[in-house]
Each structure stands twice: as structure tokens, then as C-alpha cells.
Amino acid sequence: MNTLALLIGALCVFALGYRFYSAFLAARVLVLDDSRITPAHTCKDGQSFMPSPRWCSLATTLPPLPEPVP
Numbered sequence: 001m002n003t004l005a006l007l008i009g010a011l012c013v014f015a016l017g018y019r020f021y022s023a024f025l026a027a028r029v030l031v032l033d034d035s036r037i038t039p040a041h042t043c044k045d046g047q048s049f050m051p052s053p054r055w056c057s058l059a060t061t062l063p064p065l066p067e068p069v070p
Helices: 003-029 054-061
Strands: none
Touching: none
């Protein structure tokens, strides 16, 4: 079997699984609801609990990229 066809087929299956299984997890398992208030808003004390912008949360969770070493 052609390797490229197998790779494209596998990527399509992964994409469909990601699309539909993640929607199932969000709706039925985790019961995500945008109207619920997060602890950063309910326990806001100005020191430990402070809401942050959405772009900031992604930047703090990603590790720094390794730099090339000579």
C-alpha cells in the first residue's frame, strides 16, 4: 500500500476523532459551561487569585523552546 495514502488516511481518522470525541468529552463528561464563574473571579483578593487575559494563559503553560547550542 502506498505510504502516502496510508498517512493521509490516518490523519483524516485522527482529525475526525479529535473533532467528535472532544465535543463528546466537553458536553457529556466534563460538562463545560461558559456561564460558570471561575475561582479567579469568585476568590479575587488582588494577590493570589487574579483573572488574567486569555492570551496570557497559553504563554505561561508552554515551555520555552530550546536554543541551538554551538
